[in-house]
């Protein structure tokens with residue numbers, strides 16, 4: 001091997017939305033090794049959740065990630081409801097699924113746009129984001145906010161969807177469908193995109209199993225997993241839809257899976273709205289008196305894959321432990337397979353292909369020395385370290 | 400009108416810095432560039448390097464790990480520069496203010512010219528913030 005050149009990217013770089021740091025070790029044009037460093041975005045959410053009441057935690061987990069701001073509350077609601085053993089009304093289930101799928105549409109459109117941007121194909125970026133706007137407007141009409149919807153609560157949802165809103169939503173969906181056709185046409189039949197994306201950043205089914213990757217990343221490599229079907233929650237077992245998979249595993253396949261999933265989401269929402277007509281208006285929340293002591297596990301299929309929440313309650317009004325695992329946590333390490341061996345120019349799109357979300361991923365881990373098995377830091381030491389650092393910072397910025 | 404505002408009458412170039420955000424404010428900033436809001440009409444655009452920028456948009460809480468980077472970016476900026484705090488996070492810490500990794504509101508770290516509260520603020524609110532700043536007496 002010749003001399004290696006290190007190409008540092010980040011933590012602030014025009015291509016990166018969020019702060020993270022990549023080091024690409026290159027031999028000529030080829031990436032031979034890579035490292036990445038995250039942690040810039042760590043906000044201590046699990047700990048903050050422990051100081052909030054069960055109701056308040058919804059608004060904290062919503063702000064783990066702004067793009068999947070329904071998936072986290074979804075998983076958290078599933079976890080808490082499994083402790084309290086409440087059965088939520090059917091109308092609430094349907095509304096939850098509707099919001100969840102609308103979010104998938106907006107997130108996938110966002111990804112298509114960003115992927116175009118990463119390739120330097122800004123037309124796709126502008127198109128996709130333009131078509132995303134009506135979806136955001138719809139969110140504003142239904143939930144009151146463009147992002148961070150604050151829709152969920154323990155035992156149901158906070159707002160109902162009225163008949164007029166439903167009609168409006170159906171109209172927007174028809175529109176989105178036409179626009180999706182257009183995008184699918186623009187992406188699937190474009191010879192330039194074929195040349196650019198096919199055979200780039202390939203992940204095999206084995207890679208997916210090795211890293212435990214989930215969501216569209218896994219489905220694009222022929223691994224047929226989807227929480228919505230495998231362990232149905234909300235209204236997903238009441239309607240007909242299919243899981244999109246394709247075996248190729250390259251970036252093009254991931255684009256294909258996401259685009260086709262949008263059609264499924266549209267059809268899910270349409271069916272939910274149909275079922276919604278039969279349910280009593282206003283029956284959107286089950287009464288929950290208290291959360292007993294116990295352990296709850298909840299997961300949900302976010303646009304990027306499985307979100308997992310673990311909640312432990314001791315019978316008081318706030319969780320004693322809240323553990324979160326976001327899909328990007330397992331998807332990001334696949335970069336080692338998809339980028340190494342490719343060229344530098346492919347690395348950008350190969351990393352973007354899994355739709356990484358760093359603010360979801362920033363969880364803290366304890367470190368063990370693998371030779372001696374000794375824990376390198378315990379809680380006390382960490383607290384001490386944290387206090388020490390806060391002191392330093394205080395001094396630096398003089399507060 | 401202050402000196403700074405006088406300097407920045409036309410074609411503001413914007414650098415976006417996410418200190419430790421939830422992405423929501425960031426995508427709303429990107430939204431400003433896309434056809435619905437399209438701030439490029441006014442000559443505003445996102446630039447890749449702080450050294451080209453007139454405006455620094457900061458989103459998210461300043462975490463302990465990003466604090467030195469935020470200072471570094473601010474120091475590298477050509478002065479005068481307008482700093483705008485976008486969202487509840489940089490203004491006060493918002494929902495994360497009680498977190499152990501929160502290093503303080505943005506105005507404790509670098510001087511801030513305008514605050515756009517909201518979680519996330521709407522793109523219209525961000526535009527209104529800039530307009531207010533430019534019309535400052």
Ligand code: SF4
Nearest residue numbers: 420421486487488518
């Ligand atoms: S202000 Fe709200 S929306 Fe913006 S980054 Fe902070 S938590 Fe996210």
